[in-house]
Amino acid sequence: MEIKVLRNVLEANDAIAAENRRLLRERGVYTLNLIASPGAGKTTLLERTLDALKAEYRIAVIEGDIAGSTDAQRIGRHGVPVVQINTGGDCHLNASMVRSALESLPLEEIQLLFVENVGNLVCPAGFDIGEDAKVVILSVAEGDDKPEKYPLIFERSSAMVLNKIDLLGMVDFELDRARATARATHPDLPIFELSARKGEGLEGWLGWVREQIGRHSNS
Amino acid sequence: MEIKVLRNVLEANDAIAAENRRLLRERGVYTLNLIASPGAGKTTLLERTLDALKAEYRIAVIEGDIAGSTDAQRIGRHGVPVVQINTGGDCHLNASMVRSALESLPLEEIQLLFVENVGNLVCPAGFDIGEDAKVVILSVAEGDDKPEKYPLIFERSSAMVLNKIDLLGMVDFELDRARATARATHPDLPIFELSARKGEGLEGWLGWVREQIGRHSNS
Numbered sequence: 001m002e003i004k005v006l007r008n009v010l011e012a013n014d015a016i017a018a019e020n021r022r023l024l025r026e027r028g029v030y031t032l033n034l035i036a037s038p039g040a041g042k043t044t045l046l047e048r049t050l051d052a053l054k055a056e057y058r059i060a061v062i063e064g065d066i067a068g069s070t071d072a073q074r075i076g077r078h079g080v081p082v083v084q085i086n087t088g089g090d091c092h093l094n095a096s097m098v099r100s101a102l103e104s105l106p107l108e109e110i111q112l113l114f115v116e117n118v119g120n121l122v123c124p125a126g127f128d129i130g131e132d133a134k135v136v137i138l139s140v141a142e143g144d145d146k147p148e149k150y151p152l153i154f155e156r157s158s159a160m161v162l163n164k165i166d167l168l169g170m171v172d173f174e175l176d177r178a179r180a181t182a183r184a185t186h187p188d189l190p191i192f193e194l195s196a197r198k199g200e201g202l203e204g205w206l207g208w209v210r211e212q213i214g215r216h217s218n219s
Numbered sequence: 220m221e222i223k224v225l226r227n228v229l230e231a232n233d234a235i236a237a238e239n240r241r242l243l244r245e246r247g248v249y250t251l252n253l254i255a256s257p258g259a260g261k262t263t264l265l266e267r268t269l270d271a272l273k274a275e276y277r278i279a280v281i282e283g284d285i286a287g288s289t290d291a292q293r294i295g296r297h298g299v300p301v302v303q304i305n306t307g308g309d310c311h312l313n314a315s316m317v318r319s320a321l322e323s324l325p326l327e328e329i330q331l332l333f334v335e336n337v338g339n340l341v342c343p344a345g346f347d348i349g350e351d352a353k354v355v356i357l358s359v360a361e362g363d364d365k366p367e368k369y370p371l372i373f374e375r376s377s378a379m380v381l382n383k384i385d386l387l388g389m390v391d392f393e394l395d396r397a398r399a400t401a402r403a404t405h406p407d408l409p410i411f412e413l414s415a416r417k418g419e420g421l422e423g424w425l426g427w428v429r430e431q432i433g434r435h436s437n438s
Contacts, residue, residue: 037340038362038368039256039358039361067370068368070367120341122285122337122342123339141386142256142259142360145287145289148289149338170389
């Protein structure tokens with residue numbers, strides 16, 4: 001009984017996600033779903049990425065949080081359209097929440113949409129919201145064993161950002177171990193090591209985003 | 220329909236949690252449920268706490284993870300009984316998982332039980348497992364805005380450990396803001412600032428644990 005209902009919930013979500021995906025593709029919007037633990041640096045990475053790319057692309061952001069709108073306020077300062085979703089307790093965004101947010105965005109004018117999911121390394125991995133790709137952000141402060149302990153999100157992500165590398169040496173984190181465990185789950189996963197706070201090492205990540213958009217507009 | 224089933228799941232969980240609580244109290248076991256984001260330092264805090272308290276109390280540990288047993292291996296090295304639960308995808312422990320684990324522990328011989336929940340600042344807050352108290356651990360690397368964004372766990376915890384204070388100054392974190400937002404959600408919440416990795420500042424936390432056990436055995 002329980003399983004059946006949960007499966008229905010997932011199926012309903014997948015149907016709405018497919019509609020979101022169709023709508024976004026029709027409008028020529030490339031969408032990245034950013035997923036990470038609380039405090040891994042999603043918003044800071046997003047701020048740096050906006051500053052680097054907003055002259056090249058027309059960008060919008062959907063912010064997902066349990067409560068509050070501090071992230072949307074931070075993003076709003078960068079001069080791009082932003083919509084805040086409050087899940088009111090849910091541990092992830094779902095396709096229906098994202099559909100409502102899409103209605104508030106000028107999709108015709110947007111080429112690149114970032115969705116910052118609820119801070120959680122578990123639940124968001126299981127819910128398609130209609131994105132083109134998931135990106136997992138891991139902070140070195142979280143430890144190098146996370147891909148082993150939370151495999152699904154590393155499996156389902158198209159890229160991994162390893163953030164806060166300025167803290168290497170001050171925390172117990174071996175780069176080689178993190179890379180190896182991530183790639184044991186997801187061979188050939190692109191991994192970008194950077195410090196969003198310091199604004200260092202962003203080139204590889206920005207290049208990957210540009211490449212995805214290029215591929216998307218040619219497809 | 221969906222809501223009803225979810226409510227049934229919660230009610231069933233609460234009933235088993237009440238049984239766990241009765242069993243643990245009958246055996247004189249004081250139980251703490253440790254909750255935090257991935258990588259906030261739960262296991263390291265636990266290791267330091269075991270080393271400090273294992274001569275005073277007979278302690279056991281239940282480790283909750285999506286997958287893997289690296290944490291149970293770390294804890295096992297400290298010479299206390301430990302049981303690993305793998306949730307296989309679930310974002311939190313539930314009372315039924317904990318009940319199974321209790322069957323593998325020599326409860327008659329234990330005074331203090333730590334349950335390390337799945338790394339997640341959202342889901343574990345909603346599920347009673349039969350503990351005496353929840354403790355939330357926040358790392359300064361996660362940012363000072365977390366109590367605002369994830370209020371439930373701060374509301375429901377009996378104490379907060381602010382970990383990795385050795386990283387203050389290297390991350391954007393204002394102690395005053397973190398304290399204020401936590402206490403806006405939960406007035407008078409005891410907050411212990413420490414570095415589990417460096418083994419610094421543990422006295423307040425250890426004193427609080429001792430005090431809880433003392434109260435518990437007198438009640």
